[in-house]
Amino acid sequence: MPVEKKYETPLLDQLETGEWPSFVKEIKAAAENNAMANDLLGLLEQSYREKIGHWKHGGIVGVMGYGGGVIGRYTDLPDKYPAISHFHTMRVNQPAGWFYTSEALRTLCDIWDAHGSGLTNMHGSTGDIIFLGTRTEELENVFSKLTAAGFDLGGSGSDVRTPSCCCGKARCEWACYDTMGLTYYITNRYQDELHRPAFPYKMKFKMSGCPNDCVASVARADISIIGTWRDEIQVNQEEVRNYAKSGLDITKEIAMLCPGKCIEWDGNEIQIDNSNCRHCMHCINLMPKALAPGKDRGAAILVGSKAPIVEGALLSSVLVPFIKLEEPYDDLEIWEVIENMWDIWCEEGKNRERIGEFIQRVGLGNFLDAIGLEPQPEMVAFPRDNPYVFYEEYFEEEEDQ
Amino acid sequence: MALDIEKVKEAMYKLVKDSAGMKKWKATDLHKACEELFGDEYDKRGIGKDAIKELVEEGKLVYTYFGGSYLEIPHKEGAAND
Amino acid sequence: MSDAQPKRLTDIGPPHYQKFLPPIIKENYGKWKYHEILKPGVMVHYSETGAKLFTVRAGSPRLLSTKKIRIYADLADKYCDGHLRFTSRHNVEFLLTKEENIEPLIADLEALGHPVGGTGNAISSLVHTQGWIHCHSAATDASGIVKAVMDELLPYFKTIDLPAKIRVALACCLNMCGAVHCSDIAILGIHRRPPRIDKENLPKMCEIPNLIASCPTAAIRPSQYQGKPSVEIDEDKCMFCANCYTVCPALPLNNPLNDGVSIWVGGKVSNARHEPMFSKLAIPFLPNNPPRWPEVTNAVKHIVELWLKNAKKHERIGEWIERIGWPKFFRLADIPFQKEHIDDFKHAGLSYKRSVHLTYM
Ligand code: HEM
Ligand code: HEM
Ligand code: HEM
Ligand code: HEM
Ligand code: SF4
Ligand code: SF4
Ligand code: SF4
Ligand code: SF4
Numbered sequence: 001m002p003v004e005k006k007y008e009t010p011l012l013d014q015l016e017t018g019e020w021p022s023f024v025k026e027i028k029a030a031a032e033n034n035a036m037a038n039d040l041l042g043l044l045e046q047s048y049r050e051k052i053g054h055w056k057h058g059g060i061v062g063v064m065g066y067g068g069g070v071i072g073r074y075t076d077l078p079d080k081y082p083a084i085s086h087f088h089t090m091r092v093n094q095p096a097g098w099f100y101t102s103e104a105l106r107t108l109c110d111i112w113d114a115h116g117s118g119l120t121n122m123h124g125s126t127g128d129i130i131f132l133g134t135r136t137e138e139l140e141n142v143f144s145k146l147t148a149a150g151f152d153l154g155g156s157g158s159d160v161r162t163p164s165c166c167c168g169k170a171r172c173e174w175a176c177y178d179t180m181g182l183t184y185y186i187t188n189r190y191q192d193e194l195h196r197p198a199f200p201y202k203m204k205f206k207m208s209g210c211p212n213d214c215v216a217s218v219a220r221a222d223i224s225i226i227g228t229w230r231d232e233i234q235v236n237q238e239e240v241r242n243y244a245k246s247g248l249d250i251t252k253e254i255a256m257l258c259p260g261k262c263i264e265w266d267g268n269e270i271q272i273d274n275s276n277c278r279h280c281m282h283c284i285n286l287m288p289k290a291l292a293p294g295k296d297r298g299a300a301i302l303v304g305s306k307a308p309i310v311e312g313a314l315l316s317s318v319l320v321p322f323i324k325l326e327e328p329y330d331d332l333e334i335w336e337v338i339e340n341m342w343d344i345w346c347e348e349g350k351n352r353e354r355i356g357e358f359i360q361r362v363g364l365g366n367f368l369d370a371i372g373l374e375p376q377p378e379m380v381a382f383p384r385d386n387p388y389v390f391y392e393e394y395f396e397e398e399e400d401q
Numbered sequence: 402m403a404l405d406i407e408k409v410k411e412a413m414y415k416l417v418k419d420s421a422g423m424k425k426w427k428a429t430d431l432h433k434a435c436e437e438l439f440g441d442e443y444d445k446r447g448i449g450k451d452a453i454k455e456l457v458e459e460g461k462l463v464y465t466y467f468g469g470s471y472l473e474i475p476h477k478e479g480a481a482n483d
Numbered sequence: 484m485s486d487a488q489p490k491r492l493t494d495i496g497p498p499h500y501q502k503f504l505p506p507i508i509k510e511n512y513g514k515w516k517y518h519e520i521l522k523p524g525v526m527v528h529y530s531e532t533g534a535k536l537f538t539v540r541a542g543s544p545r546l547l548s549t550k551k552i553r554i555y556a557d558l559a560d561k562y563c564d565g566h567l568r569f570t571s572r573h574n575v576e577f578l579l580t581k582e583e584n585i586e587p588l589i590a591d592l593e594a595l596g597h598p599v600g601g602t603g604n605a606i607s608s609l610v611h612t613q614g615w616i617h618c619h620s621a622a623t624d625a626s627g628i629v630k631a632v633m634d635e636l637l638p639y640f641k642t643i644d645l646p647a648k649i650r651v652a653l654a655c656c657l658n659m660c661g662a663v664h665c666s667d668i669a670i671l672g673i674h675r676r677p678p679r680i681d682k683e684n685l686p687k688m689c690e691i692p693n694l695i696a697s698c699p700t701a702a703i704r705p706s707q708y709q710g711k712p713s714v715e716i717d718e719d720k721c722m723f724c725a726n727c728y729t730v731c732p733a734l735p736l737n738n739p740l741n742d743g744v745s746i747w748v749g750g751k752v753s754n755a756r757h758e759p760m761f762s763k764l765a766i767p768f769l770p771n772n773p774p775r776w777p778e779v780t781n782a783v784k785h786i787v788e789l790w791l792k793n794a795k796k797h798e799r800i801g802e803w804i805e806r807i808g809w810p811k812f813f814r815l816a817d818i819p820f821q822k823e824h825i826d827d828f829k830h831a832g833l834s835y836k837r838s839v840h841l842t843y844m
Contacts, residue, residue, distance in 0.1 A: 018634030067464025102556035157470035197470030211754035479688030
């Protein structure tokens with residue numbers, strides 16, 4: 001049903017020019033038949049004029065029984081913009097790898113046109129399909145139509161957040177394990193943890209198929225699963241020569257930039273000292289036709305990255321240097337490690353303490369003790385350089401041991 | 402004698418209700434309190450988890466998000482518009 | 484609602500991705516051998532079975548109307564038997580088996596205003612957050628800056644000839660929901676003034692014990708206002724996280740005079756060559772100047788162009804700066820170095836220069 005234009009938007013209009021696709025055009029397109037999108041235009045223009053946002057956080061709204069998946073929002077100008085007096089976001093769990101059929105997309109659009117603003121994010125930073133803005137009483141309607149169409153809500157709050165992954169084996173020759181398969185498995189294994197927040201704070205999984213880490217798991221997942229291999233890089237010398245012929249300076253652009261300094265090129269053949277390869281992907285990235293990760297493939301598991309709030313930002317660090325990730329996933333030993341981690345974090349963690357902060361507070365060594373893993377040199381960049389070792393046990397003269 | 406889930410639910414509901422406005426309870430806090438109340442019989446992964454699930458599905462408690470997830474008695478929040 | 488309610492389902496999880504994969508991907512799952520970038524935004528993947536899959540990647544504003552999504556769906560029907568995907572940086576990718584469909588698809592996408600590019604040594608779309616479109620703690624808008632910056636950087640999206648990849652991201656407050664902190668260039672909204680207390684309304688809208696408990700740095704203390712319980716803020720302790728405002732709308736943090744944008748450089752995520760790195764502070768504060776944020780777009784463009792001019796092949800911004808050293812970066816970029824650049828958080832000492840490996844030219 002067409003909606004009449006309500007607002008002049010001289011500032012936003014300036015963002016309709018230029019070659020990059022314009023979000024203002026998107027909101028205007030939706031506003032032609034959606035009163036919420038129309039009021040959003042008015043509100044956003046006011047924000048641009050005043051240089052301030054006009055939203056209040058809503059902490060209680062959700063669908064029945066779930067503690068995640070809905071972000072509550074109310075404008076602080078409800079009388080002026082009544083259509084967006086409520087403007088709650090719904091996070092819809094994306095299919096792994098973000099593949100869709102046109103039919104699935106149209107189904108999602110139909111649901112959102114009937115019950116929301118007609119505006120989306122494809123996708124949110126965590127990976128979910130974001131339905132941007134609806135009223136409290138519409139949440140259940142959207143939810144029931146979504147589940148009827150085979151979709152469910154993703155996570156938000158102190159729960160397992162919607163896991164996401166790179167396209168992996170679906171379209172990438174470098175995938176060292178089946179990222180999409182594992183992501184689907186993890187998402188289903190932890191449905192309860194995803195929908196019913198029971199942790200001190202959020203818990204994110206991200207799966208990348210190789211050390212290029214296309215989903216930035218090392219920077220933004222509490223549990224980062226990054227594909228790698230432990231045998232020799234596969235080499236096709238003929239193709240290496242072809243790259244050289246086509247102008248690639250193998251010594252300068254590859255051997256000299258190799259962090260393991262383990263490549264030599266004699267103008268005819270490339271030699272790789274695989275025992276010193278750091279698995280950085282640089283040489284493979286530059287010669288995809290000639291080089292490939294080895295055949296003994298799996299992943300490294302890192303834990304603990306997070307954004308700065310509260311105790312400062314962290315990158316994930318190595319917990320498991322190498323693991324094979326093959327079906328049946330049920331039989332993998334990492335679930336026990338992960339669930340042990342959660343137990344101790346729930347038991348001892350402070351409110352809003354991410355697991356990375358928790359590990360820093362108690363110390364990685366103590367954390368390993370608690371979850372039953374042995375320390376390994378791969379877990380540190382270097383051993384300690386301060387001599388203040390707190391030994392937990394020492395001998396007394398009297399005791400005869 | 403097995404612990405009765407209704408008793409656990411009642412205890413949890415009372416904890417939340419009696420401190421409404423004063424303290425916000427996370428699921429882990431409720432588990433810790435119930436471990437004190439019921440001792441070894443209380444299993445947070447079994448009966449504890451089920452009790453919370455039922456309380457929420459019955460609408461007696463609701464999950465909220467204020468920088469962290471909590472369980473609260475349903476109420477109208479300060480930010481809500483009509 | 485008059486809709487008949489179907490039976491209530493829960494915990495069904497996402498749809499299985501198998502349902503959405505095109506046949507060529509199902510047949511060649513895990514069998515891809517290598518790929519080539521044919522031109523900006525266009526890749527071909529070769530399978531060991533001999534199959535060839537073409538990918539056309541186009542930029543997107545991330546915020547999409549259902550109308551645009553339906554147009555994507557129509558394009559997928561027209562050229563790709565109804566199959567498409569999105570990338571981790573919000574681009575849309577069309578998956579083709581017929582090479583002859585590539586050019587008509589690109590023509591349609593460009594006509595629609597969605598440039599094709601973002602592959603290989605190029606800039607890809609900006610990962611970004613919600614800003615004034617949806618978030619209560621935003622110190623700046625997200626979509627507006629992204630649009631203004633990408634309008635300027637578009638030539639670098641439609642190329643594959645940069646020294647290396649460049650990843651730019653934006654988060655509109657310190658909560659940083661979006662991978663910014665490890666970006667070649669990160670644009671970060673910042674608040675500079677602690678929350679103001681709306682003392683009249685506070686008792687009506689908020690539960691004081693919960694409000695006090697919400698502050699991660701214990702900056703909020705109980706006090707009295709006109710004989711009633713209220714709170715006060717120890718401003719030195721506030722880290723601008725907006726958590727108090729999340730709990731209590733009577734503590735607004737946002738403020739046009741003091742909110743703005745900071746610029747961080749030199750982060751990376753991938754393991755290629757150098758290990759992943761955090762972005763470091765380059766410019767502590769730039770004003771909010773909607774609708775096109777000229778100070779911010781100029782700063783970003785300036786840094787990108789400096790890198791283009793000075794970097795060696797395959798050096799990402801952080802690798803380039805590590806080679807020349809930060810003092811030289813500040814000299815070249817002509818950015819004044821000030822107190823804010825020096826870390827004063829937990830392990831600040833590790834960031835002090837602990838040698839005389841210095842440059843003077
Ligand atoms: C006090 C801490 C935090 C608060 C109050 C907070 C609040 C929020 C809010 C309100 C949103 C919804 C934005 C919207 O849709 O309007 C959001 C989204 C999000 N947050 Fe946070 N957040 C916090 C910390 C974090 C941290 C530490 C991270 C990651 C390290 C994070 C990651 C995300 C992500 C990925 C999204 C989705 C954003 C998008 O797709 O645009 N948040 N956060
Ligand atoms: C030429 C070799 C490369 C190929 C064929 C390649 C392939 C891909 C593919 C298929 C994606 C889409 C993944 C997804 O969204 O699920 C992607 C995304 C990405 N890759 Fe790579 N990758 C290459 C090299 C690299 C390198 C060397 C880096 C980092 C230095 C890198 C960083 C990224 C990032 C950040 C993304 C997200 C980009 C986006 O979604 O637009 N890639 N790459
Ligand atoms: C030294 C400074 C910084 C460090 C050490 C750092 C570290 C981190 C880490 C480890 C994460 C992973 C977060 C997670 O998902 O749990 C993260 C996330 C993030 N950081 Fe930073 N960061 C820094 C500075 C910045 C800056 C300057 C920005 C923005 C300009 C930024 C924006 C973000 C964003 C948006 C995320 C997104 C997380 C998500 O999607 O989950 N960070 N940061
Ligand atoms: C495992 C821990 C350490 C051991 C066993 C150790 C041992 C020693 C020894 C035996 C000396 C020579 C003393 C002498 O000439 O009489 C020395 C000197 C010194 N140590 Fe350490 N040290 C340790 C850690 C550190 C640390 C952590 C620092 C500083 C961060 C440090 C700073 C110094 C300095 C500055 C000197 C004087 C060096 C010189 O004269 O060239 N040491 N240390
Ligand atoms: S992370 Fe590796 S395997 Fe996954 S898409 Fe990127 S390059 Fe391919
Ligand atoms: S993967 Fe990296 S470390 Fe290993 S040989 Fe290639 S360039 Fe060197
Ligand atoms: S970065 Fe901050 S302001 Fe922006 S959407 Fe995330 S929480 Fe909101
Ligand atoms: S903004 Fe954050 S740190 Fe500052 S007073 Fe509020 S809760 Fe505390």
